[in-house]
Amino acid sequence: MALRLGFLAAVSLVSLAFDNSRYDNTVVYWGQNSIGANSATPPANYQKNLAFYCNDNAVDVFPVAFINVFFGTGGAPSINLANTCNPTDNATFPGTALPDCSKLASDITTCQAKGKLVTISLGGATGSVGFASDAQGVTFANTIWNMFLGGTSSTRPFGSAVLDGVDLDIEGGGGVGYVAFVNQIRSLSSGASKRYYITAAPQCVYPDAALGSVLNGANFDAIYVQFYNNPCSLATFPAVTGWNFGIWDQWARTLSPNPNVRVYIGAPASTGAAGSGYVDINTLSNIAVQMRQSFPSFGGVMLWDASQAYANNRFDLAIKNALVAAGGTGFIYPACTAPTYSTTGTYVGGSKVSYQGYIWQAKWWASSAPGANANGDWSAISACKGASDPPTSTTTTATRTTTTTTGPSTSPTGGICAGVAAWVSTAVYVGGQKATFASSLWTAQWWTQGDTPGGSVGVWVKNGAC
Numbered sequence: 001m002a003l004r005l006g007f008l009a010a011v012s013l014v015s016l017a018f019d020n021s022r023y024d025n026t027v028v029y030w031g032q033n034s035i036g037a038n039s040a041t042p043p044a045n046y047q048k049n050l051a052f053y054c055n056d057n058a059v060d061v062f063p064v065a066f067i068n069v070f071f072g073t074g075g076a077p078s079i080n081l082a083n084t085c086n087p088t089d090n091a092t093f094p095g096t097a098l099p100d101c102s103k104l105a106s107d108i109t110t111c112q113a114k115g116k117l118v119t120i121s122l123g124g125a126t127g128s129v130g131f132a133s134d135a136q137g138v139t140f141a142n143t144i145w146n147m148f149l150g151g152t153s154s155t156r157p158f159g160s161a162v163l164d165g166v167d168l169d170i171e172g173g174g175g176v177g178y179v180a181f182v183n184q185i186r187s188l189s190s191g192a193s194k195r196y197y198i199t200a201a202p203q204c205v206y207p208d209a210a211l212g213s214v215l216n217g218a219n220f221d222a223i224y225v226q227f228y229n230n231p232c233s234l235a236t237f238p239a240v241t242g243w244n245f246g247i248w249d250q251w252a253r254t255l256s257p258n259p260n261v262r263v264y265i266g267a268p269a270s271t272g273a274a275g276s277g278y279v280d281i282n283t284l285s286n287i288a289v290q291m292r293q294s295f296p297s298f299g300g301v302m303l304w305d306a307s308q309a310y311a312n313n314r315f316d317l318a319i320k321n322a323l324v325a326a327g328g329t330g331f332i333y334p335a336c337t338a339p340t341y342s343t344t345g346t347y348v349g350g351s352k353v354s355y356q357g358y359i360w361q362a363k364w365w366a367s368s369a370p371g372a373n374a375n376g377d378w379s380a381i382s383a384c385k386g387a388s389d390p391p392t393s394t395t396t397t398a399t400r401t402t403t404t405t406t407g408p409s410t411s412p413t414g415g416i417c418a419g420v421a422a423w424v425s426t427a428v429y430v431g432g433q434k435a436t437f438a439s440s441l442w443t444a445q446w447w448t449q450g451d452t453p454g455g456s457v458g459v460w461v462k463n464g465a466c
Contacts (some may be wrong), residue, residue, distance in 0.1 A: 017115045018060055018380065020197070020221055020262060021432075023292050023331070024323035025300035026058065027224055027264060028309055028316050029121065033082035046083055048309040050107035052379040056115050058317040059119040060090070063167040063199070064104075066124040068138055070131075073097040079157055093155050097305040099441040102159030105131045117197060120148050121167040130171060131177025140177075141184035149185075150192050165197030165221075168211065177263045182218035195445075195457070197221045199466055201266065201302070205269040206247045206374045214257055220260040224302035228277025234267055237287050238381075245291050245298075246380030250358075250372040252297035259428070261300025265291060266406050269309035281315060285322035291348070292323070293380035296331045302336065306317055334359070337385035341370060351367035351382075359384050425450050439466050 008159040017456035018025075018094060033047035062258045067428045069078035074152065076096035094097050108118045121130050122144075129135045146153040149162045164183060168178065176335035184199055200215060201224040202208030208215065225248055227234045236242025248263045266364065267284055268274035280289070284301070301319050309316040336354035345353070347366040352359060358380040360370040366377035398459050429444040436442070441463040442453040453460035 008144075018117050020134075020299070021260070022328045023298055023300065024320070024326065024328035025060045025220075025262075025264075026316060026320045027061040027063065027300065027302040028053070028059045028269075028306045028325065029065050029082040029302075029304050030306040031063045031084065031121075032124075032305055033084070033307050034273055034305045035270075035311055039296075040067045041284060045307075045311055048310075049084065050104060050118070051110045053306050053310065053316075054107075054111040056226045056317065057260075058118065058314070058320045060300070060307075060420065061119065061173035061197075062162075062306070063119045063121040063201075064440075065121040066127055066169065067120060067122045067144075068124050068127040068129070069097070070122075070129045072128070075156075076155070077140075077147075078381060083269035089392060093099060093157075097159060098155065101157045103462060105159035105161040108163065112164070117164040119165040119167050119199065119310050120159075120163050120196060121169050121201075122142070123169040125171050127142045127169075127171075130173040133180070134177050136178070137177030137181035138184045141188070144416060149196060150189060150194075165199065167198075168200040168214070170214075171203070172210055173174055175211060175217075177219040178211070178214040180265070182214070182220070186219060193355040195458075197451075199224060201226055204230045204244060204248075204266075206244060206251070210455055215251070217257070219258045220256070220261050221258070222299055222348075224264045224266045226266040226304075228266065228274040228304075230270050230277070233277030234265070234284065234287060235278045237279075237283075240379035240381060241363045244374065244379060245295060246382075247372055247374055249297045249383065250380060261297065263295070263297045264299050264302045266304065267304040269305060269321075271304040274309040281313075281318045281322075286320060288319065288323060289326045294334065296333070297384055302319035306423060334382050336386040343369070347377075347449050353378075354384060354386075357385065416464055417465045425452070434463070435460075436466060440464065441466060 020075040029353045030050055035041050036046045045367055055336065061233040067077050068080050072078045074095040076098045076456055078087055079101060081101065085099050085104065087097045087099045090099040111118050121178060144166060145151040146155055148158065149161060157217065159216035185198060199222045200211055200220055202215065203209045204227045206227050232242050232244045252261045252263050253259060264287055268278040271278045288301050300323055303316055331460045336359060338354045338359045341353040347362045349362050351362040353370065355370045359382045360378040361381050362378055364377065368377050370378035419437045420434050420436050420441060423437040429435065433444045434441060437453040442460040442462055445459055445461060448459040451459045454462065
């Protein structure tokens with residue numbers, strides 16, 4: 001993303017609370033007025049205020065872009081929201097270049113009241129960002145928490161509004177300090193009364209040059225993969241030599257510290273929104289629906305950005321309707337219909353095989369076994385079940401173990417708890433899973449490990465006494 005100044009059925013005006021486990025979520029960046037970068041665009045068509053884009057269910061998450069300076073004047077961060085709020089046109093807090101954008105507070109709370117998430121995005125294509133050490137990452141996390149999230153500070157750019165999380169759109173530099181940053185945000189929010197989300201927007205080239213090590217080392221709720229301005233852009237689909245959503249699904253399911261992380265297709269919302277990679281709404285809808293039906297980590301579509309989407313025949317509303325029509329909940333694994341891979345087989349470009357829970361297609365003449373190798377001979381075109389087992393994690397981290405344990409196979413209690421396993425502190429639970437604890441039945445709202453039912457984190461909902 002750059003830092004710069006006809007659909008199916010009508011979407012209901014009734015909003016529901018955001019659910020990260022769904023397959024039909026839409027994310028649209030707001031704040032940069034990217035349509036204004038075209039000198040031919042009349043000011044009347046420039047980016048509108050945030051609340052303007054919250055009037056229907058087209059968008060579920062709005063990352064506000066960007067905090068483009070981490071340590072600026074007076075050691076404070078700075079924000080540039082193009083024609084809405086910036087250090088040049090707006091008053092700044094004393095001794096800093098941080099603009100006072102408190103006029104956005106009512107817009108933010110309006111969107112949140114309609115069940116939408118509003119997060120703060122860090123970075124951008126030309127941002128002056130990065131850390132020299134883990135300690136600096138922790139310090140900056142404290143600043144973000146106090147200025148934008150659940151902390152307190154006399155310097156709050158969005159006034160009393162409390163955002164719903166943080167997005168990392170880091171497009172340069174190394175990954176130093178970002179794992180520490182994410183872990184500190186997680187720590188600060190662990191006892192909060194609301195859930196805070198952490199996301200990232202890597203480039204589609206795998207692994208991401210800036211965030212590759214960070215994605216493998218920290219717990220993210222979702223990633224908005226930028227399938228544009230890259231050789232793996234949407235325009236390459238369905239050629240397996242370019243399109244690589246499969247390797248991101250493999251990362252999500254076997255390497256990510258959060259095995260329930262969602263992977264979004266990031267797309268330009270119009271021809272002017274990116275240098276390359278734009279596809280029309282019918283093409284994007286077809287790709288998104290195919291990925292939704294092929295990979296369990298799929299979460300939805302991200303668009304850059306709100307100003308472009310609205311002007312392009314409501315591109316946001318059209319893709320939302322396509323996703324809703326494809327189904328927002330549940331995933332059915334396709335059968336492993338391709339022949340099982342054999343070490344003695346001969347595979348030319350285009351050959352398909354089933355292997356380790358995926359259907360693979362050879363990019364060219366293949367001499368090696370299929371695997372999650374961006375430079376390998378094969379590309380995963382769908383997850384599958386039948387001829388092969390689904391993938392298993394070989395990663396061990398602070399938040400993910402080599403196997404998912406859900407505790408004992410039976411519960412000693414009866415009633416509504418009959419047959420439900422007792423809660424185990426080392427087990428990994430996903431949203432919707434049940435466990436018994438303290439003679440009661442509990443249901444997890446999202447991915448969790450080590451969070452005691454009834455504790456301050458609030459991940460567990462009590463269903464009743466056994």
